Amino acid sequence: MYESVSADFYDEMYSQDGDVRPAYKQIESWISKQPKGGLKQIAHDAEETFRRLGITFAVYGSTDAVERLIPFDIIPRIISASEWRRLERGIEQRVRALNAFLHDIYHRQEIIKAGRIPEELILKNAAFCPEMVGANPARDIYSHIIGIDLVRVAENEFYVLEDNLRTPSGVSYMIEDREAMMRLVPELFSRYRVAPVEDYPENLRRTLRSVSPPSCKGEPVIVVLTPGIYNSAFFEHSFLADEMGVELCQGGDLYVEDGFVYMRTTQKPKRVDVIYRRVDDEYLDPLTFNPDSTLGVPGLFSVYRAGNVTIVNAPGTGIADDKAVYTYVPQIIEFYTGERPILNNVQTFNCTNEDERSYVLDNLEELVVKEVHGSGGYGMLVGPASTKKQRADFARRIKDRPSNYIVQPTLALSTCPTYVEKGIAPRHVDLRPFVLCGEDVKITPGGLTRVALKKGSLVVNSSQGGGTKDTWVLED
C-alpha cells in the first residue's frame, strides 16, 4: 500500500528497515483498518469542508485562477513530545537572539563594532530601516510574530531554512487544518494526546496586549491592518481579527490627529493603541516611507516613534531575516546568548566570493539558488529538478549580479505518509512553527506542515503546488 521508502530520505513513519516508528503506530493501524474507498471519502469530505469555509489564497502570476484552494492532506504529521521539546528550545533561543540583534543594530551596534558581522551588510542593506535607529519599541521587542521554516533530514536533525520575522502568514491554515481534522476523523484524536493549537488567537491577543505603548493606561485597543481583499492572505487577516474579536482595518479607516492614531467608527473616533499590521514596511506611512502608498496611514511612524502606538511587527525587522544576514545567525546567537545554536543553519554559499561562486557554477545541478530578496518560492532554482536551459539562465544571472543570490545544497527533506491517487505515499515536507514574543515567548505546539504533493518534488510552497497537513505534537 505504501510506495517504497527511498533510502536517500528520512521517512517520518517508517524506518529504513520498514518498521513503523512508535509515534506513527496508531496512524498506521488506523490507515490499515480503513474500508475500501474510505480514505478517498475522507479526502473528498475535506475538500468540501475547505471549499465551504472559503479558505483560498491568491497565486501571483497565474491568470486563470486568481483564488484557489490549497490542497489539504488528510494524514496528520506526528511529532513526538521529546522531539518537540528540543525544537522548542532551539526556536526560543533563536528568536530571543534575533530580537536582541534587532535592538542592537538599531541602537549601539555592538555586534558590528565587535567585528562579528560586516558593517556594510547591515547599514547598506535594503532591509535595514534607518528611520528605526534610536526608536524604543515596547519591551524592546521588534519581531513579535514569527514563523520559522524548518526542514528535517534525520532522526534529530532539523535545519532552519528561513526566519520569517516580517509578516509571516499561514497560521490560519494551522488552525483550520486542525478544526477540519477534528471533524473528519474524531476517532483518531481518541488514540493520541494531541497538544492544542486552537488557543493561538487568544495567545496572539495577549501578546499584542502585552506590548501596548507607554501612553496607553487602560485596556489597549487592538486592530489588524490589512492591505485589503486583493492581498493573497486577506482571508487570514480577517480570520485573525474575527477570532481575536478586534477590528479589521484598512489604511483609510485610520488617521493621525494630535499625536495619536484614531479609527473611524460609526460613532465617535476611537483611539488605537496596538496595530497588528499585515502591510509591508514600505507602505505603512507615506509621510516617512513610500510617498505613493495608499495602503498605510500618514503620520503613523511618527506616532510610533513618539511611543503613542505599537506597530507589530516593528518596521525594519526584515534585516534579521535577510537571506544574506541568514549566514550569520549562528554567530548572532553566540554573540547575544553566549550559547551554541541548538538548531542548525543550512550551509550557504556566497556568490560574491570567487571560489565559492566557481564551485556553485560548476555544481548547479545539485544546488538550490534563491534570490536574496525573493520569497514564496518565486525566482528560485532547484538544481536536481531543473532543465539545462534553466541552469544556464541562472548561471548567467549569478554572474551578472552575484550579490543577488544565495546558494545552498539541496537538502534531503524528510517524507511523511500522504494520501495520493493510488493510496498512501511518502512526500517531502517542511514545518513552519509559529512563535509569539510578548511578555514571554510562546511557541504553538505544531505549526504548518507544507507538503510537496508531486512525487519527488522538494518545493513545498503553496504557490508552487504544495499542500498542507495538520501537525500533531504529542503530549507525554
Next chain:
Amino acid sequence: MRIDIDHRTTYKYEQPLRYGLQELRLSPRDTQRQKVLQWKIDAPGIDRALEFFDAWGNKVHLVSQKEETGDSTIAVTGVVETTETDGIVGNLRGENSSRIFIRFTPLTEPSDEISDIAESLRGRHRDQIALYHALMETLHKEVKFDTSSTQSDTTAAEAMKNRHGVCQDFSHIFISVSRLLGQPARYVTGYLAMEETGEIAEAHHAWVEAEVAGLGWVGFDPANGVSPDERYVRLACGLDATTAAPIRGVRRGYGNETLEVSVSVNQSDSQ
C-alpha cells in the same frame, strides 16, 4: 554673532482643507557653533503637536489640522548666537550611531562619474579635512551653480551628469563621494545671514556635515566651497534633502494649493 530669523511658509487653499498633517523639522539645537537664545514656532495645531526625536537626532513636531479655510501659515521666529569654530560642530547630545550616515539613498546613490571623483581623492590627502577641501574644489570646477537646472527630486547622479545644480545638488554629490570613501556624511538644512559679498547665497540654505576623526561632525558648504562660519544657523539634518526637509506633509482636500515662502535672516544689532 547674533542672528535674527523670520521664516514664514504660507499655504493658500482654493478649497477648504479637509485634513492636513505636517512634520516640522524647525527646531535648531545647541551645538559648539550655535546657541539658541529665542525660538518660537507658530503653526495651526502647534499647541497640540506631538514632539519626538527622529533617527537623525532632530526634534520634530507633528501637527495635524482639520477643516481649515483660507490660508495657513507656519511661522518661525528666533534669535541664535553663533561663534566661529572653523566649521566644527562636534557631537550633539544623545546622538545615535553616526555610522548610519554611510547609507546611500535614491538621492545620494553614486554614478560612475561620482565614483571617479571618489577614486581621484582616495589616499591622496594628508587628512580628511584636506580631502574634503579638495572635494569642494573639484565640485567648484566641475559643477556650475545654476538655479534653473534642477528640481527638488534631482539626484546626485543627475546633477553630476548635467554639471549644474544648487546647494542641494552640491551637497548630495559631496555626501555621495564621502559615503563611497566609507566616511559618514549628512545633509544639513539651515539659514545663512545675507551679505553683499558676491557669494552664492540664499537665506534658506543647505550644506553638509561629515564626521572627522577626533573632531566629530564638521560642516562643509560645497555650494560656496567653504566651511560654515558664524553666518550659518543649523536647523536640521538627515540622510538627504528629503529626510532632512524642514516641512514635510500630506493634505486631503480639493482644489489647488499655492505656497509662499519668505525668509529673512539678519545680523542683529549688538546689544
